[in-house]
Amino acid sequence: MALFSSRREGVPHLPLHVLLLGFTLFTLYPILWVVSLAFSGRQSLALSTLPESPTAMDRLRAVIPWPETWSLSNFTSVLTDQPFARWVLNSVIISTGTTVVGVFVACTAAYAFSRFKFPGQRAGLMAFLVSQMFPGTLMLIPLYIILVQWLGLGSSRLGLIIVYATTSIPFSVWMLKGYFDTIPKDLEEAALMEGASVSRIFWSIILPLAKPALSVTALFSFMTAWNEFILAATFMDQEAMYTAPVGLRFFVGGFSQQWGYFAAGAILVSVPVVVLFLFLQKYLVSGLTAGSVKG
Amino acid sequence: MSTNAPQQPAGDLGGPGPGVASGQSGDVLLTGANGGPASSLRRGRVLGGLALTLGLSLFLANGLLARAREERAVERAQRRAGVALLSLADVVQRAGGTGDGVRAAVKDWPLPAGASVRVIAFNGIRLEASTFPEDTGDKAAPRRLSRDEKPLYDRGQRLRAAVETNREEGGARKPEVESEARPSGGRLLSAPVEVDGTVVGAVEVATPPVPPVGRGGLAEALAAFLVPLGVCGGAGFLVRRQRVLAGVAAVLFVAGLGGYAVHSMRTLADELRGTQEAVGAELRERTTRAQALLAAHGLRTEPPLTPAAWDADSLRHPLGLLTDAGQPVEAMLATRVAQVRDEASRALGLLGVLGLALLLYVGLGGLHRTAATLKEHRQAYAYILPALVGMLLLVFFPFGYGIALSFTDANLYNTHQPLSELWVGLRNYVEILGDFQIARRAADGSLVFNYLNFYYTLFFTVVWTVTNVAIGVTVGLVLALALNVPNLRLRPVYRVVLILPWAMPNYITALIWKGMFHQQFGVVNQVIRMFGGQGVSWFDSPTTSFLTALATNGWLSFPFMMVVSLGALQSIPAEIYEAARVDGANRWQQFTAITLPALRPALVPAVILSVVWTFNMFNIIFLVTGGDPGNSTEILVTQAFKFAFQRYRYGYAAAYATIIFGILLLYSLVQNRVSRATEAA
Known part of the structure; x- marks a missing residue:
């Protein structure tokens, strides 16, 4: 058992592995539970149906996250019988729209904050930072009144795109500004000497150079919009306009108990973001801690 | 910068007298902002x-x-129509609601051009008299109301119900005169006809549109x-x-x-x-x-x-x-x-x-x-x-707007009115902050908490935040220390798996855990039963309900602390530990003298951030406990949400949210000062 032997003097590895394995199981259990519900082909919350007088084995069977029979029926029917495909489509449209609008607006602003000196520069940056502190609930009520009651944008994708895009601006601006600051100015100065205009420099020098930061920012905007629940639940009253999160809640919220649909839908919705997240998390950690140290 | 000095005394111009000055003024007007010398x-x-x-x-x-x-003109037209209506109703009442007297009154009732009246009697569902243009020829009154005229009868019955309700309650709550817009632009007013204390019919007056008032003045x-x-x-x-x-x-x-x-x-x-x-x-x-x-x-x-x-x-x-x-x-x-x-x-x-x-x-x-x-x-x-x-x-x-809203009495029904009409000053704040009825003694001497009280919710939120952050930091730090042991096998696997809870969308996590804590079918209770216990109804008592939310949030919040600590641990050069060992420091001394100080710059901002996140962790509370039982496990943000979107008290909820913002602001100010002080030290 080379695995559990300590290689050299120092900490013995065996207890560490026990600890880590314990936490790994704790971490994986809910995930496996939802996977086995999804593949069980049933709507029930229970992993297995207990007989009248269950034995210890039956009891054990009821807590092991492994479906009794494997079936894809929850996946097929959540996509065909239920309006879930439409909700995912809504989410895709809204998140894409948010990303395109939000990142475009943020990168022009971040460029100006990074490259120009102008009155109001510091104040603007600080205002963007402070706006991150506004609590969601304080914003929710006026946004609801403005968007739904004044502008009639309740249950509309456009309304949600506008709100998500603007709320994503401050984070994107800070992130992109940080990256633009690291691009040396020599390139632009050379281009200026050649007679290029500012917009040409921006489009054909800065943006191509900033591709990595742009894609990371875009992915974060996308993920935030994809995972957002409260605003969507408040603004989207009509079932046809639900986003995926609101739809998933619809399956198991209130008196409805369609756990099979929920589990299948949850897997379909979270796999892409989990993969994205694992790929992006190192940027997120550095960005968050850097931001809070500065702030 | 000539443009920045507009306040210099005029004497500098050297041009005395109005004549010269007038020349200057023309100059300035023509050349505009950029013009000329430092003219003042x-x-x-x-x-x-x-x-x-x-x-x-x-x-x-x-x-x-x-x-x-315009408003005055509309008011005038309405009052005149109202007088025409109620005076006619008076006469109709004196005529007993039906009969020749009513028809005579209607026939010659003076009306402005384009207006018409009619009288409806409930007895026999009849149109008693009418001057409406459509009620001529074979449809002339008196006659029975036709099927498509049912709204007329219904309106009359509504008025009767309103009159009876007001009389029973001894007050005036329901309108006894209805006024509705007509498609042609005018209005239709209806009033009940009361004979001997009962409503026996209705009188209606249709008025032409109010002619527009010229702008005037x-x-x-x-x-x-x-x-x-x-x-x-x-x-x-x-x-x-x-x-x-x-x-x-x-x-x-x-x-x-x-x-x-x-x-x-x-x-x-x-x-x-x-x-x-x-x-x-x-x-x-x-x-x-x-x-x-x-x-x-x-x-x-x-x-x-x-x-x-x-x-x-x-x-x-x-x-x-x-x-x-x-x-x-x-x-x-x-x-x-x-x-x-x-x-x-x-x-x-x-x-x-x-x-x-x-x-x-x-x-x-x-x-x-x-x-x-x-x-x-x-x-x-x-x-x-x-x-x-x-x-x-x-x-x-x-x-x-949200802050302005917090000084008003806005609710679902009046958001179209200007805020100045709903202004209540500090009333919402007084109501929230001035309510100290946190708990009272029940008849049997036990304490009964008022779960809607602000201070109870604040206390719960603080408990929630402190326990969660403590758990997150402890678990995260322990796991990071374990993962940081050199040459540990399977480290990348552990690391990826242990980070999964952070990667999952948190509303999904919340719903999963809510399912796992289900009283009858939930896995947690199955495990308890496996060991011979009784299933717990988790959401029926504040303490167990709190535990479910705590478990859920603990599950999803430790990876962040783990990743942050691990990053900081890995940046500590191994030589420092070597040197410490050479100096004879034991493991504990190494941990307190090297590891903890090295962790602090990364951990302090992470804790600060995590406090704010947990304080505002809407999804977990809202989706797992939903405040059950009876709003006892509500944190401030979910409570504010419920005031707004379940009790529809927008103004009150805005004040609540403003107070939350104030708390966060205070927190960040204190935190800034403290971290500055510790940096300086």
Whole structure:
């Protein structure tokens, strides 16, 4: 058992592995539970149906996250019988729209904050930072009144795109500004000497150079919009306009108990973001801690 | 910078006398902002500013006046229609609700052109009498109502229900006169017919649309505009200093707008008086007609007619503005006039203050400087504009609006009214912060908490935050230390798996855990039963309910702390530990002297961040416990949400959210000071 032997003097590895394995199981259990519900082909919350007088084995069977029979029926029917495909489509449209609008607006602003000196520069940056502190609930009520009651944008994708895009601006601006600051100015100065205009420099020098930061920012905007629940639940009253999160809640919220649909839908919705997240998390950690140290 | 020095004394010009100055002024006007030498007196700015602000203000004031006159005209038409309706209802009641008397009254009832009346009797569902154009020929009254006229009958029944409800409750809650818009633009008013205490039918009057009121008052507005402008132009030749000239312009602005305000109020007062006279004349005419009818058809004359009661509101309460003889009641009229005057002067006062600020801004060169800055940095501003506009409209404006909302009584039904009409001052704050009824003794001596109390929720939120952050930091740190052991096998696997809870969307996590804590089928209870225990109904007591949320949030929050700590641990060079070992430090000494200090710069911001996240962790509480049982596990943000979207008290919820913002602001200020102090130390 080379695995559990300590290689050299120092900490013995065996207890560490026990600890880590314990936490790994704790971490994986809910995930496996939802996977086995999804593949069980049933709507029930229970992993297995207990007989009248269950034995210890039956009891054990009821807590092991492994479906009794494997079936894809929850996946097929959540996509065909239920309006879930439409909700995912809504989410895709809204998140894409948010990303395109939000990142475009943020990168022009971040460029100006990074490259120009102008009155109001510091104040603007600080205002963007402070706006991150506004609590969601304080914003929710006026946004609801403005968007739904004044502008009639309740249950509309456009309304949600506008709100998500603007709320994503401050984070994107800070992130992109940080990256633009690291691009040396020599390139632009050379281009200026050649007679290029500012917009040409921006489009054909800065943006191509900033591709990595742009894609990371875009992915974060996308993920935030994809995972957002409260605003969507408040603004989207009509079932046809639900986003995926609101739809998933619809399956198991209130008196409805369609756990099979929920589990299948949850897997379909979270796999892409989990993969994205694992790929992006190192940027997120550095960005968050850097931001809070500065702030 | 010549453009930045507009306040130099005029003496520098060296041109004494008005003649030379006038030449200069022309120069300035022509060459505009960039013109010429460091000229100090810029008459163009002041004149332009005055023209702009006074013009704008007068335009708006004129618009306000037009709207107010429109309102008066509508009110007049409504009151006249109301008098026609209630007076006819009175006569119909005296005629017993049906019969020839009613038809005679309807036939000759004086009405404005385009208006018509009808009487409906419930007994037999009949149209008793009508002057509506469609009720002629074979549809002429009296006849039975046809099927498609059911809404008429229903409306009558609604009025009867309203009258009966009001009588039972001994108050006036439901409108006893209905008024609805007609497709043609006029209105349809309906009133009940009461005979011997029961409602036996309804009278309806359809009025034609109110003709639009002309804008009017334009000549006065023009005068109020041109005279101050002319005076200011003249003063430009006498005054030498920019500030003095701006002051003169300000005085002229106030005079111009004030003059127009006086005119507006006089007009409105006249309109009000005119309305009383018009309605009074209507009242007199109807009284004569009614008396003639009563005499001709031998109808009941007891109790005597009280024409003043015909001029009533929708609850059939007399307005009290007119006497029975149709003469205005002066005291009431004066109150109305004062009320209208107050409203107008508040609006115009606000307009004046804003206009004055704009005038001084333009006149003293502020606009000019702003324009120059904008022009100089136009590229930068152009790049920022989209983001700025978006943020202003959808972040900063809603923020300000939310705070304004917190001083009002806004709810689901009145959000279309201006906030100034819903203003309640600090009442919401007093209600939230001044309520110390956290708990009371029940009959059996046990403590019963008031879960809607702010301080209870605050206490719960603090407990929630502290426990969660403590668990997150402990677990995260322990796991990071374990993963940081050199040459540990399977480290990348552990790391990826242990980070999964952070990667999962948290609303999904919340719903999964809610399912796992299900009383009957949930896995947690199955495990308890496996060991021979009884299943717990987790959401039936505040403590167990809190534990479910704590488990869920613990599950999803430790990876963040783990990743942060691991990053910091890995940045500690191994040589330091070697050196410590050489110096004979044991493991604990190494941990406290090397590891913890190295962790602090990464861990402190992470804890600060995590406190705010947990404090605001809406999804977990909302989706896992939902506040169950009975709002006992609500944190501040979910409580505010419920006040807004389940109890529809927008104003109260906004005040609640503002208090939350205040708490967070205080937290960040304290945290900033503390971290600065520790950095300095």
